Amino acid sequence: DVKVTQSSRYLVKRTGEKVFLECVQDMDHENMFWYRQDPGLGLRLIYFSYDVKMKEKGDIPEGYSVSREKKERFSLILESASTNQTSMYLCASSLSVRDLGADTQYFGPGTRLTVL
Amino acid sequence: GIQVEQSPPDLILQEGANSTLRCNFSDSVNNLQWFHQNPWGQLINLFYIPSGTKQNGRLSATTVATERYSLLYISSSQTTDSGVYFCAVDNFGNEKLTFGTGTRLTIIP
Numbered sequence A: 001d002v003k004v005t006q007s008s009r010y011l012v013k014r015t016g017e018k019v020f021l022e023c024v025q026d027m028d029h030e031n032m033f034w035y036r037q038d039p040g041l042g043l044r045l046i047y048f049s050y051d052v053k054m055k056e057k058g059d060i061p062e063g064y065s066v067s068r069e070k071k072e073r074f075s076l077i078l079e080s081a082s083t084n085q086t087s088m089y090l091c092a093s094s095l096s097v098r099d100l101g102a103d104t105q106y107f108g109p110g111t112r113l114t115v116l
Numbered sequence B: 001g002i003q004v005e006q007s008p009p010d011l012i013l014q015e016g017a018n019s020t021l022r023c024n025f026s027d028s029v030n031n032l033q034w035f036h037q038n039p040w041g042q043l044i045n046l047f048y049i050p051s052g053t054k055q056n057g058r059l060s061a062t063t064v065a066t067e068r069y070s071l072l073y074i075s076s077s078q079t080t081d082s083g084v085y086f087c088a089v090d091n092f093g094n095e096k097l098t099f100g101t102g103t104r105l106t107i108i109p
Helices: none
Strands: A004-006 A010-013 A019-025 A031-038 A042-049 A064-070 A073-078 A087-094 A111-115 B004-007 B010-014 B019-025 B031-037 B043-048 B052-056 B059-064 B069-074 B083-090 B103-108
Touching: A004 A087, A010 A019, A019 A031, A019 A087, A019 A111, A031 A064, A031 A073, A042 A064, A042 A073, A042 B083, A073 A087, B004 B083, B010 B019, B019 B031, B019 B083, B019 B103, B031 B069, B043 B052, B043 B059, B069 B083
Parallel strands: A010 A111, B010 B103
Antiparallel strands: A004 A019, A019 A073, A031 A042, A031 A087, A064 A073, A087 A111, B004 B019, B019 B069, B031 B043, B031 B083, B052 B059, B059 B069, B083 B103
């Protein structure tokens, strides 16, 4: 089974702090994604990555950056946390099957971040 | 960008009932997936179904791509089916999914 893990289930930070959220997958997937989930808004894509050191902006990248130095690890960075970044953050991965079409995405358990 | 609408937003049913959840999308899609998010927040992929019909136990899904909708059927509901069901689509072939806002299903014993 695919396993996607996230470094913390719950995190509390103060405004202005630099925050790192880590995601690791164990299935050698090429693609990795970071979403945030807010009530009434569903899941919104922040950033995604097709390969090591590759990154693409999603729908709401402002205030975030990412890092993918190794294939299995994708980090989301909040450079200076703000209260409007309080949310549930979900990481996902998928196998790239570009010649055949998209593959299913597998999600981690989520990190509930509160910024005070 | 593509719009994804799910209905109904909330559904409360007795255990044993059947249900149909709907997903409408505004453009042609390369990828459509249904997910279940359990009460603890974990998202599980149910179906990858850009077209056609699939079945997995008590769950089945049908996507009519030409009419831009997909249906998720749950038969003989159980309390463990409670949670939020999301439909997500990709219409550029770049594996970037756009999610609907979900249907919250509550199954009462």
